Amino acid sequence: MQRDKFFKEVQNVVHPNETLVKTHCSYCGMNLRVNTKTNKIIGVEPRYSWPVTVGKMCPKGVTAYQQTNHDDRILKPLIRDDASLKGTTKGFREASWDEAYDLIAQNFQKLQKEYGKDSLSVFSGVSMTNEKCYLTGKFARVALGTRYIDYNGRFCMSSAAGGFLRSFGVDRGSTLPWTDIHETDCLFIAGSNTAECHPTSMFRIWNVQERGGYIIVVDPRETPIARRADLHLDLMPGTDLALANGILNLLIQNGFADEQFVNNHTNGFEETKELVKQFTPEYTSELTGVAPEKIIRAAEIYGKAPNAVVMFARGVEQQHKGVDNVSAYTNMALVTGKIGRPKSGVATFTGQGNGQGGREHGQKSDLLPGYRKLTNPEHVKEVCNFWGITPEEMPKPGVSAYEMFELMDQKEIRGLYLLCSNPAVSAPNQNFVRKALKGLDFMVCSDFYLSESAEFADVVLPAVTWSEDEGTVTNIEGRIIKINKAQEPVGESKPDWQIQVELAERLGKGKYFSHLKTAKDVADEFRGATKGGYADYSGATWDKIEKQDGVFWPCKSEDDPGTPHMFLDKKFYHPDGKAKICALPYRPPAEEPDENYPLRLTTGRVVFHYLSGNQTRRIKFLYDMCPEPFVEVHPETAEKYKIKHEERVRLFTRRGEAVYKVKITEAIRKDTVFVPYHFGHEDSINLLTIAALDPMSRMPEFKACAAQIEKVAVKKVQ
Numbered sequence: 116m117q118r119d120k121f122f123k124e125v126q127n128v129v130h131p132n133e134t135l136v137k138t139h140c141s142y143c144g145m146n147l148r149v150n151t152k153t154n155k156i157i158g159v160e161p162r163y164s165w166p167v168t169v170g171k172m173c174p175k176g177v178t179a180y181q182q183t184n185h186d187d188r189i190l191k192p193l194i195r196d197d198a199s200l201k202g203t204t205k206g207f208r209e210a211s212w213d214e215a216y217d218l219i220a221q222n223f224q225k226l227q228k229e230y231g232k233d234s235l236s237v238f239s240g241v242s243m244t245n246e247k248c249y250l251t252g253k254f255a256r257v258a259l260g261t262r263y264i265d266y267n268g269r270f271c272m273s274s275a276a277g278g279f280l281r282s283f284g285v286d287r288g289s290t291l292p293w294t295d296i297h298e299t300d301c302l303f304i305a306g307s308n309t310a311e312c313h314p315t316s317m318f319r320i321w322n323v324q325e326r327g328g329y330i331i332v333v334d335p336r337e338t339p340i341a342r343r344a345d346l347h348l349d350l351m352p353g354t355d356l357a358l359a360n361g362i363l364n365l366l367i368q369n370g371f372a373d374e375q376f377v378n379n380h381t382n383g384f385e386e387t388k389e390l391v392k393q394f395t396p397e398y399t400s401e402l403t404g405v406a407p408e409k410i411i412r413a414a415e416i417y418g419k420a421p422n423a424v425v426m427f428a429r430g431v432e433q434q435h436k437g438v439d440n441v442s443a444y445t446n447m448a449l450v451t452g453k454i455g456r457p458k459s460g461v462a463t464f465t466g467q468g469n470g471q472g473g474r475e476h477g478q479k480s481d482l483l484p485g486y487r488k489l490t491n492p493e494h495v496k497e498v499c500n501f502w503g504i505t506p507e508e509m510p511k512p513g514v515s516a517y518e519m520f521e522l523m524d525q526k527e528i529r530g531l532y533l534l535c536s537n538p539a540v541s542a543p544n545q546n547f548v549r550k551a552l553k554g555l556d557f558m559v560c561s562d563f564y565l566s567e568s569a570e571f572a573d574v575v576l577p578a579v580t581w582s583e584d585e586g587t588v589t590n591i592e593g594r595i596i597k598i599n600k601a602q603e604p605v606g607e608s609k610p611d612w613q614i615q616v617e618l619a620e621r622l623g624k625g626k627y628f629s630h631l632k633t634a635k636d637v638a639d640e641f642r643g644a645t646k647g648g649y650a651d652y653s654g655a656t657w658d659k660i661e662k663q664d665g666v667f668w669p670c671k672s673e674d675d676p677g678t679p680h681m682f683l684d685k686k687f688y689h690p691d692g693k694a695k696i697c698a699l700p701y702r703p704p705a706e707e708p709d710e711n712y713p714l715r716l717t718t719g720r721v722v723f724h725y726l727s728g729n730q731t732r733r734i735k736f737l738y739d740m741c742p743e744p745f746v747e748v749h750p751e752t753a754e755k756y757k758i759k760h761e762e763r764v765r766l767f768t769r770r771g772e773a774v775y776k777v778k779i780t781e782a783i784r785k786d787t788v789f790v791p792y793h794f795g796h797e798d799s800i801n802l803l804t805i806a807a808l809d810p811m812s813r814m815p816e817f818k819a820c821a822a823q824i825e826k827v828a829v830k831k832v833q
Contacts, residue, residue, distance in 0.1 A: 136601040137162065139588065140176040141242065141581035142468055142725050143313065149180060149582055149601040156180040156582055156602050166664055167293050167592070171315040174723055178734045182580050183602060187564050187733050189577040190606025194218060201553050201571050212607065212617075215574050220621040222557040222573070223259070226530045232510070236263035236519055236528045240535030241271070241473025242726075243611060244586030244598060245652070246637040248469065249484055249644060250612045251534065252477020255510075257502060257627050258619040262510035263528055266478040267536040267726075269516035270543075271466040273812040274432035276474055278441025279461075281811075282449065282695050283681075284688030285649055286486065287593040288471045290460035290681040291424070292667070297322035299458045301420035303413075305333035305355060305444055306430020306818075310340045311722035313428075313464050313591070329416045333358065334430060335717055336747070336789055337782035346413055352717040352787055353704030353819030354403040355431050359443035360701060361399030362414045364391040366450055371418030373452030380685045381449055383696040390698040402701065404784065417447065422458035429466055430719070433817040435705045435807040442697040449696050455682035465591045467726065468581075472589030475650040476641070480513035484641070485648015494648075501644050503627065515813030517542060517806050523551040534561035534578065534611055539568040540727035540795045543804040543815040544770050561611055566729045567795040577608040584610040585634045587660065592679075594665035595655045612637050646671075649688065704819040705807030708786070712768060712821035714752070715787045718800050728793035744798050746775040747789040748824070753779045756824055763827040766790070768820055771802035774827055788822060 136149045150158040159180050163170035192215035193207040200206030226234045237255040241248065248266075255264035268276075272288070279286040296302070297319035310317055320340070324330055332344040333355065341347040350358050366372060367388055377384045396407035417423055425448050431440045445461050453459040465471055476484045484501075487494035489512045499506050514522065520542065522528040531552070542548040552558065552571040560572035569575050582601040589595050604610070609617075612634065619628040631637050638657065646653035654670040655677070667677040687694040708715055723741040724731040731737045746766055748758060758764055760779040765772055766788065775790060775798075783789055790800040805820040 133157070135160065136599050138582070138599040138601060139590075139596050140172075140468065141179050141182065142175045143173075143315065143465070143591070151601050154603050156183050167590070167594070168315040169318075171318060173314040174737060174740070175725055175731060176315075178736055180582065181734050182563070182730055183582050184605060185564075185733055188605055188608070189563060189565060189575060190608065191577060192607070193575040195573050198573070202549065203570055204565055207575065215576060216618060216621045219559055219574055219618060223530060223622065226556060230529055232260040233262050234528060235259050235261045235530040235532070236523070237261065237532045238265060238267075238516065238519065238536055238538060239478050240267045241467045241469045241478070243469060243473065243535045244584070244588055245469065245472040245476060245595070246586040246634060246641045247611045248473045248478050249476040249641040250615055250631070250637055252484070253502065253627070254615040254619060256477075257504060258615070258622050258624040259532075260508070260510060262513040263480070263519055263522070264478060264513060265480045265516040265519055266473065267516065267538070267541060268467075268470065268474045268479070269813055270433070270541055270815065270817070271429065272432065272463065272470045272474065274434070274437025274809055274814045275427070275441050275463040277438035277809070277812040278445060281438065281697060282442050282445045284694075286474075287650075287668070287681055288465055289462035289592045290454060291457065291462065292594070292679040293319065293592045295458050296320065296424060297326070299323060299422045299424050300328045301331070301417055301423035302328070303331045303333075303417055303423060303425045303444075303447070304340065305425070305427040306432070307426060307428035307464050308334065308336070308338040308340065308719055309428075309464065310338065312720050314722060329420065331413050331416060335784050335787050342782075346409060346416065348405045348409055348413060349784060350403040350405050351784065352715045353434055353816070355434070355440040356436055356443050356699060357394065357399055357402035357701045358405060358410070359440065359446065360391045360699065361394040361396060361403075361410050362417070363387070363443070363446050363450060364394045365396070365411060365414035366418050366447065367391070369414065369418060371414070372450050376452030377450060377696070380687070381694045381696050382691070383698060384450065387446065387696045387698040390700065404786075418451065423448075423451075423453050424459060425461045426464065428464040430818055432463070433814060434819060435809050435814070435816040436702050437809045437814045438811040439697075439699045439702070443699050446696050449694050455685050457680060460681070462591075468590075469588035471591070471593055472587070472595070475589070476645065480515060485645035485652070486650040487648045497647060498644065515808070517808060517815055518813065520548050520551040523555060526554075529556040531555055531558045532561075533558065533568060533572070537566045537568045537727035537729050539566070539571065540729070540799050540801065541792070543801050543817060544806040545799050545802040546771050547806070561614060562729075563608060564729055564733065566727070576614055577606060578614070579604045579608045579610045583608070586638060587655070587657070589668070590665070592667065594667050595652060595660055595670070596665045597657060597660045610634065705816050706769075706805055706819070706821045708821045712823045714822045714824060715784075716766070716768065716803060716820050716822035717787060717789050717818050718792045718804065719789065721791045721793065724791065724793035726793070727795065731793065741791075744775055744791050744794045744800065745778045746824070747778050747780050747783045749783050749785040749787075750779055750781060751785050752788075753777065756826065758824070758826055765825050765827050766803065766822060768803040768805070768822045770805065773797060773800065773802050788824060792817070
């Protein structure tokens with residue numbers, strides 16, 4: 116009680132000429148308060164009253180305010196006068212907004228007149244607010260009239276979306292609120308380096324053990340959470356589907372299936388039961404590298420737990436069978452009936468601050484606001500009526516993110532409007548992607564820093580950071596939260612929604628956009644556009660969000676408090692109201708090791724950086740803590756290749772190569788190497804990764820490909 120009183124008192128301390136603005140972090144969508152002084156952010160403070168993290172912050176959140184007034188901010192539009200310098204920071208000059216807009220409109224219209232509307236494309240991201248994500252989809256389809264729009268969630272959470280849609284008929288990343296996690300009896304966490312990637316969740320996770328519950332971790336590496344887990348299933352990268360099938364087989368064989376739940380609320384059980392019979396502990400071990408006794412123990416712990424939550428992240432999803440992996444792990448909850456009630460369910464750790472909301476409202480090539488589908492004529496008609504266009508004017512579905520680069524290379528796409536994303540670092544098979552970007556006839560990039568992708572642009576527009584605008588994002592739980600403005604935009608920077616409104620006017624489409632004068636205007640239109648959709652936000656007003664500390668969707672009216680727990684009525688979103696238990700045959704990684712490439716390469720994050728590193732590599736503290744990438748190698752593997760700690764090695768695959776410093780550690784499998792993906796140019800690990808795509812989600816297989824390593828010869832001084 117004294118601790119709570121102290122923190123409450125601390126929260127109320129404000130120094131003269133300072134203002135505390137209640138908001139949320141730009142990285143993971145969790146909580147903080149921004150301390151401002153004379154229109155300049157000077158720091159951040161935790162919010163102890165926030166129910167999700169209760170004041171917890173990570174190194175990125177603590178330093179997030181340093182983005183806004185950084186010396187690297189782009190303060191005015193930039194125009195490239197020398198196309199031969201594309202792919203570099205050279206050849207740009209400052210320009211006025213009018214000159215930049217005129218040049219963009221002229222080139223966009225010229226390309227569409229000569230090559231058709233679909234010669235233009237839009238590539239966006241989910242670190243933007245819901246309102247900006249919504250308007251980006253509308254801008255692509257109404258202002259540009261192109262079918263080619265997609266987003267960086269294809270490299271992040273699209274497999275989770277596909278798996279949940281197939282299993283439940285709806286995609287909400289968590290079926291329960293985060294405040295339930297520490298009250299459950301078992302956490303089964305697959306493919307998540309949670310302690311580094313979602314550190315503000317760890318106090319709840321550790322509390323499960325402190326209460327006598329269990330933590331099971333599935334990961335090729337012995338990450339910080341794996342070291343403390345009750346059971347670590349150290350599988351080979353790319354073999355999750357076999358492991359999930361093996362555990363499911365044991366759950367069924369050992370009597371842990373909830374027959375009443377399965378019979379009344381699911382389809383597909385008998386077919387799945389028959390398929391997984393072949394996945395004995397011994398056969399599963401042969402495929403995954405996990406000891407049979409560990410597989411048996413995992414099924415026993417999860418099966419006996421009164422309540423349990425299955426959780427996963429990119430390690431599971433970033434595979435060419437990521438959707439199958441998600442559905443396979445979800446099968447565990449469905450077969451045992453551990454879903455549709457408090458303290459039990461499934462959840463995916465979001466990779467970006469708006470990883471959930473950003474995929475629901477129109478940035479995805481096949482989706483419209485409210486998670487409506489472009490392939491559904493009724494959904495198309497609803498959105499067209501709302502926007503004031505005819506169904507004939509609505510572009511057809513496009514292609515996924517990586518496939519857009521293929522169309523750029525084939526000259527079917529000739530122009531690109533890029534915002535809130537850095538594919539010149541984050542996309543797989545970078546040599547190909549950079550070639551595609553360089554070959555574009557015309558490219559526009561909206562960003563607040565000159566990213567590696569912006570180096571390929573003809574025009575760079577200065578956007579604002581998270582703290583210079585307002586709107587909503589949807590966090591890891593499916594909780595809609597409010598981002599509040601803490602500072603006026605620096606220089607001549609503008610929010611992306613305003614840029615799109617002004618560009619639409621230049622393109623002759625102002626009647627569809629000119630009424631949007633403020634972020635609140637965009638928010639009101641956005642909520643109206645979602646009404647009646649699967650992801651219905653229409654009742655989540657800004658006032659309600661503030662009063663309730665967030666609103667869980669669906670929220671269908673202003674009287675509706677929202678939906679913290681999904682499926683409490685045991686009704687799923689498939690037409691018959693039942694969930695789907697999926698029979699999923701095992702498929703190996705797209706590229707298995709061989710004599711020439713004997714190692715398995717996997718990638719991931721470190722606690723000090725975020726996504727492509729465009730933001731965090733500029734923050735001195737974060738950069739100092741991790742200034743360059745590294746390759747993790749097991750001691751026995753290092754000895755085999757005669758490699759020593761911190762020596763330089765050349766890591767290569769069939770697509771490319773890069774040189775990294777070696778980190779020798781026992782916390783990785785002998786057959787596996789690991790490199791973080793936050794670094795650009797020649798340090799990018801995505802020069803090596805494979806673009807094998809999941810057939811449903813179109814997610815590339817970042818987490819598994821065949822690789823080789825060799826020592827870099829040291830040049831002798833003459």
